[in-house]
Amino acid sequence: MKLNLLFGYVLLLISLSANAQTIFAPMKDAVKAGDASELVKHFNVSIEMNLEGEVNTYSKAQAEFVLRDFFKKHVPTDFSIVHTGSSKGGLQFAIGKYQCSTESYTVLMRVREVGKVFLIHEMSFTKE
Numbered sequence: 001m002k003l004n005l006l007f008g009y010v011l012l013l014i015s016l017s018a019n020a021q022t023i024f025a026p027m028k029d030a031v032k033a034g035d036a037s038e039l040v041k042h043f044n045v046s047i048e049m050n051l052e053g054e055v056n057t058y059s060k061a062q063a064e065f066v067l068r069d070f071f072k073k074h075v076p077t078d079f080s081i082v083h084t085g086s087s088k089g090g091l092q093f094a095i096g097k098y099q100c101s102t103e104s105y106t107v108l109m110r111v112r113e114v115g116k117v118f119l120i121h122e123m124s125f126t127k128e
Helices: 002-033 036-042 060-073
Strands: 043-051 054-059 076-086 092-100 104-114 117-127
Touching: 002 036, 002 076, 002 092, 002 104, 036 043, 036 060, 036 117, 043 060, 054 060
Parallel strands: 043 117
Antiparallel strands: 043 054, 076 092, 092 104, 104 117
């Protein structure tokens, strides 16, 4: 009986992890490409962004402009998601590693389900 419960728990964790990877896949691809216009398609109406310690709330249009500038100054050489998870309140999150030629950043994305779509409502790039 205990073995069945453990097996069920492991399957549930694998399922949740696979679902999280699917949720974040298009966002990951946009960050890896440094494509601000593609990334903002996955933003909520407004988004809280932390870029190198400067925290602001932006509309989608403002966020695109700010991200385009960030990607231009810090052209990505690689981006990968290293951890995903969820909170009891239903928020999904991903932690990734963003690399450019001279620096690397830890990236945090928090998403909420809006309708039937997951949208980013908070994103941060913190220099390592």
